[in-house]
Amino acid sequence: MNEAQLVARVRELFSPRIGDDAAVVDDQVFTTDMLVEDVDFTRAIPLATIARKSLAVNLSDLAAMGAAPAYALVALALPEWARERADELLVSLANAAKEHGIEIIGGDLSRGEKLTIAITAVGRIVTRPLLRSGAKPGDRLYVSRPLGASAAGLSLLSKNDALSYAEREFAESCIRRHLDPEPELALGLALAKIPQVTACIDVSDGLSTDVHHLCEASQCGAEIERERIPVFPDLAAYGPKLGIAVREAVLDGGEEYALLFTSSLRESELSRLTGRPVYRIGRMTRERGVVLVDGGAARPLEPRGFDHFA
Amino acid sequence: MNEAQLVARVRELFSPRIGDDAAVVDDQVFTTDMLVEDVDFTRAIPLATIARKSLAVNLSDLAAMGAAPAYALVALALPEWARERADELLVSLANAAKEHGIEIIGGDLSRGEKLTIAITAVGRIVTRPLLRSGAKPGDRLYVSRPLGASAAGLSLLSKNDALSYAEREFAESCIRRHLDPEPELALGLALAKIPQVTACIDVSDGLSTDVHHLCEASQCGAEIERERIPVFPDLAAYGPKLGIAVREAVLDGGEEYALLFTSSLRESELSRLTGRPVYRIGRMTRERGVVLVDGGAARPLEPRGFDHFA
Numbered sequence A, B: 001m002n003e004a005q006l007v008a009r010v011r012e013l014f015s016p017r018i019g020d021d022a023a024v025v026d027d028q029v030f031t032t033d034m035l036v037e038d039v040d041f042t043r044a045i046p047l048a049t050i051a052r053k054s055l056a057v058n059l060s061d062l063a064a065m066g067a068a069p070a071y072a073l074v075a076l077a078l079p080e081w082a083r084e085r086a087d088e089l090l091v092s093l094a095n096a097a098k099e100h101g102i103e104i105i106g107g108d109l110s111r112g113e114k115l116t117i118a119i120t121a122v123g124r125i126v127t128r129p130l131l132r133s134g135a136k137p138g139d140r141l142y143v144s145r146p147l148g149a150s151a152a153g154l155s156l157l158s159k160n161d162a163l164s165y166a167e168r169e170f171a172e173s174c175i176r177r178h179l180d181p182e183p184e185l186a187l188g189l190a191l192a193k194i195p196q197v198t199a200c201i202d203v204s205d206g207l208s209t210d211v212h213h214l215c216e217a218s219q220c221g222a223e224i225e226r227e228r229i230p231v232f233p234d235l236a237a238y239g240p241k242l243g244i245a246v247r248e249a250v251l252d253g254g255e256e257y258a259l260l261f262t263s264s265l266r267e268s269e270l271s272r273l274t275g276r277p278v279y280r281i282g283r284m285t286r287e288r289g290v291v292l293v294d295g296g297a298a299r300p301l302e303p304r305g306f307d308h309f310a
Helices: A002-014 A048-065 A080-084 A086-098 A148-158 A165-179 A185-192 A209-217 A246-252 A265-273 B005-012 B045-063 B080-084 B086-100 B150-156 B163-177 B185-192 B207-218 B246-252 B269-275
Strands: A024-025 A029-037 A069-080 A103-111 A118-126 A140-143 A197-202 A221-225 A259-263 A279-285 A288-293 A298-299 B023-025 B028-036 B067-078 B103-112 B114-127 B140-143 B197-202 B221-225 B259-263 B279-284 B290-294 B298-301
Touching: A002 B086, A002 B103, A024 B067, A024 B103, A029 A048, A029 A069, A029 B067, A029 B103, A029 B114, A048 A069, A048 A086, A048 A118, A048 A185, A069 A086, A069 A185, A069 B028, A080 A086, A080 B080, A086 A103, A086 B005, A103 B005, A103 B023, A103 B028, A118 B028, A118 B067, A118 B114, A140 A265, A140 B290, A148 A246, A148 B279, A185 A197, A185 A265, A197 A209, A209 A221, A209 A246, A209 A259, A209 A288, A209 B150, A221 B045, A246 B067, A288 B246, B028 B045, B028 B067, B028 B080, B045 B067, B045 B086, B045 B114, B045 B185, B045 B197, B067 B080, B067 B086, B067 B185, B080 B086, B086 B103, B140 B269, B150 B163, B185 B197, B185 B259, B185 B269, B197 B207, B207 B221, B207 B246, B207 B290
Parallel strands: A069 A103, A221 A288, B067 B103, B221 B290
Antiparallel strands: A024 A029, A029 A118, A069 A118, A140 A259, A140 A279, A197 A259, A221 A279, A288 A298, B023 B028, B028 B114, B067 B114, B140 B259, B140 B279, B197 B259, B221 B279, B290 B298
16 A cells, blocks of 8 residues: 555544644644654764654644643654663653653653664643644745755765854754754644644654645645745755755655744735744645745646655 | 663663563553564464464563553564565454454554564553552452463474374474464453452463562562462363473463463452352562472472563
8 A cells, every 4th residue: 555545444434533733632732653663863963862853743733733732642752772771752742841841751661672762752732733724715825944954964964074163054954953852832823823724744854745734634726826835044055056946845855833824814924923024925726736936837736745555 | 681681771871661572551441562473473373373373472561461452553663574474464363463453453464584574462441450569468469361382382382293193282282372372351351340350471481480570579489389380271181292381381481461460360250250160379478589389398480471571
């Protein structure tokens, strides 16, 4: 089975609550994410960083739902090498949990050939849950921060070229964004309080894929203006020299953990209400499908982001 | 770090809610368990069976807390071979969930070299949570069903000897108990309703280890009478011929998922109140440590059950 077939089967067999970034039950939301060695990270990454990221990807799902972090459970499969340094992992997890106000209330320890971290996070709905399904034709489409750094960071992780001082600074900031993504928890909570925010998802698979997820759930289409998509600082300048496909990093790069959301409100109004910049990148349309307007030409934007089984 | 060091560190760093079969938060309990290929099962086991068991071990934790199943989340790392047959796994999971009245509300699909199933289960407290920590010196110690079949089944799984008809029947019933354990959900709920039931745990690591867990949490000791421990039917008769160490299977065998619990009430009274047999195997003592009385002699019972990192 490919991913699409599997997801279709999951929706057939299991709860209709499945399909959003987290499942809503009364005033709680539930989400789970598993990170696997040699699929999601390698042993070259510090254990403390892997632990922080494992929690962050779950917190980002809570953020996309407009929920406040409440509880988490952590199941670990530890190979020998990771067991010897398990303290590093546990301390980092405890610190990250403290920082984001989530209480780790349970876990499971097991052996395994590959380090595997499965975290389940529980969030509390404060005002209302943000769903993927509320966008309406005519709504403006927003992204919460500049894109492209995570894919660039992943590509730069494996580079050993001699870099200039400025290039090294740029590379390090991209790598940091890839390894230590910041979940948009405060923004998610702020958006949930604004009645004119209609839908939300986090950019985990890549903009081109996640906008399709949002459109499908909302049963409408979207038109994105290429020039409006905010690009990570200096990516356009340094990217090409460092062998990074900038356009792909921005449009298809996964693990951004920015929020992608829709609202009838204007950019200035949303910025005022949330107290921070947000970026209008297009609008929702009645016609299905996603269109990218680039230099005057409009073309379909195919979902070329992360495929969990590619 | 060995398991004891890891567990000590987890208790230091994380929530004091950790330490029971599941974490209690208001009227909910939360638990997570991860099963890993070549650690907890092999590819020789049908996917449908692995899926059922993954859910059952989590449900057993809810049973030990006296909670009713409510919701579950399932994170899967699927290698190529399992992806091709994923439908078998998903259908089995859906059926097992339906059978036990638990709603699967979320999940995560990922690649992985080894099939890994991490399930988080949420239970609802109906009357009160059963904890490990309530046992008092003088309480009677009970087990919910005969022991030994799971360890025997595991050992018989890898045997290819020619068996007589009766031996084969016995072997199959042991293997079934190992692969398809029945969580004691109804008993857990019934025990929670009886105020004189003071503590409870499920036998997942093995009687000799789990009685120590219960004693440590309750800050007391226990005395177990060897002759009183109910032994799985025919295990004493067929076990030795089939190469099974019966004493070890009963005392140290893990993955039984029987309940081990304490109460001031007598066996007949508890059987009447729960409407089923329960087995008194000893009593709780003021003196710390666990003593096994066997043929008139009393010796310390060391925890020789499952070590997650052995």
